[in-house]
Amino acid sequence: MTTPTALLERVNAVRGVRGTVLVAADDGIVVAESLMQGVDGRAAAALVASLAMRLRRAAEAAGRRPPTFLQLQAERGAVLAAPCGMDLLLVAIVGADANLGLARLELLEAAGKLA
Numbered sequence: 001m002t003t004p005t006a007l008l009e010r011v012n013a014v015r016g017v018r019g020t021v022l023v024a025a026d027d028g029i030v031v032a033e034s035l036m037q038g039v040d041g042r043a044a045a046a047l048v049a050s051l052a053m054r055l056r057r058a059a060e061a062a063g064r065r066p067p068t069f070l071q072l073q074a075e076r077g078a079v080l081a082a083p084c085g086m087d088l089l090l091v092a093i094v095g096a097d098a099n100l101g102l103a104r105l106e107l108l109e110a111a112g113k114l115a
Helices: 004-012 041-061 100-114
Strands: 017-024 030-035 070-074 077-084 088-095
Touching: 004 017, 004 030, 004 088, 004 100, 017 041, 017 100, 030 041, 041 070, 041 077, 041 088, 077 100, 088 100
Parallel strands: none
Antiparallel strands: 017 030, 017 088, 070 077, 077 088
């Protein structure tokens, strides 16, 4: 069995990924993290958990399925997130130089193993 830390490290191995955080979906509390020095995972975790909850509620209100992947793009990088069941989110903080396609694939694969 693969540990959550090993799954986080696998996502971190993708070029440009600055860190990954496993987050409680309802309140944004960090469950596990693997971050480069100087990266504040708690802020990203709280932001993504709040946005994911709002998106899930909006989708349900519209009669749609909840999102399976979130990408917040910024000037100097992005924040990627994938739900791990109903209780957890796997979040990756990536720089502008990141291989987003590979980061997304690894993140979704890891989230599936954590669900």
